[in-house]
Amino acid sequence: MFSAIKTILAICFVLLCVVLMWGVAERAASVNGSTIAYSDLFNKVQTGQVLDAVIAGNDLYGHLKATPKDEFHSRIPTDSEDLQKAMLAANVTFSIRDAPIFLPLLFNVFPYIVLFLLTLPPFWAIFKKAGFKPVFSLLIVVPLVNIAVIYALAFTKWKISPSPQP
Numbered sequence: 001m002f003s004a005i006k007t008i009l010a011i012c013f014v015l016l017c018v019v020l021m022w023g024v025a026e027r028a029a030s031v032n033g034s035t036i037a038y039s040d041l042f043n044k045v046q047t048g049q050v051l052d053a054v055i056a057g058n059d060l061y062g063h064l065k066a067t068p069k070d071e072f073h074s075r076i077p078t079d080s081e082d083l084q085k086a087m088l089a090a091n092v093t094f095s096i097r098d099a100p101i102f103l104p105l106l107f108n109v110f111p112y113i114v115l116f117l118l119t120l121p122p123f124w125a126i127f128k129k130a131g132f133k134p135v136f137s138l139l140i141v142v143p144l145v146n147i148a149v150i151y152a153l154a155f156t157k158w159k160i161s162p163s164p165q166p
Contacts, residue, residue, distance in 0.1 A: 005121060009117055009121070012117065016110060016113070016114070019106060020106070020107075020110065034072050035072070035074065036073070036074045037074070038074055038075065038076055038077070040074075041060065041076070041083070042082075042083060044064065045083065045086045048065070048090050048091075049065055049066065050062055050063075050064060050065070050087070050090065050092045051063045051064060051068055051092070051093070052092060052093040053087065053092060053093075053094040053095075054094065054095050054096075054097060055076065055080070055084075055094060055095070055097065056097040056098075056100070057098075057099025058075055058077070059073065059074075059075060060073070060074045060075075060076050060083075061073055062074075062092075062094070112141075115141070119140050119141065120137060120138070120140065120141070123137035126153065127153070129160070130158040130159065130160065131160045132159070136149065
C-alpha cells in the first residue's frame, strides 16, 4: 500500500514541478523587453510614442513607434480607465485580455499542497504505530492545532507495548 502511495506522490510532485517550471519559463519569456514605469508609460501614450498595447490584468505589453520590434512591459493599476482613454485619444491600438487565474492560484496554493503531502504520510504512520487513529494525523495541517497535536502525541501514553528485548 505504501509503495502505491509513494508512486502517486512522486508522480504528483513531478507534475507540479513541470507546471511550475512552465510558469517560470513563460513569465521569463514574456518579460524579455524593457520595463517602463507607469508614469513614463502614461507620458509616452500622451505624446503619441506608443504603437500598440495588450492589457492582461495588471500587466501591459506593447511596442513603441520608435522601436516597433522591441517589446516593453509595464505594471498598471487595476483601475486604468485614464490610461485607456489616453490610448484611445492617441489612436493606440490596444486590446484587453482576461488575467490568468490558474497560474497565480497555483503559485499561492502549491506550497500548502506540498506541505500537506510531505507531512501527512509520516504522521499517519506515527499515529498508527502509537495505537491512535491515523485520521488524527490530518490535524497536523491545521495551524496552531498542529503544535497541540505534536505535544499530545509526544507526552501521552501510547497504546502499544514495547517490543521484547533479545
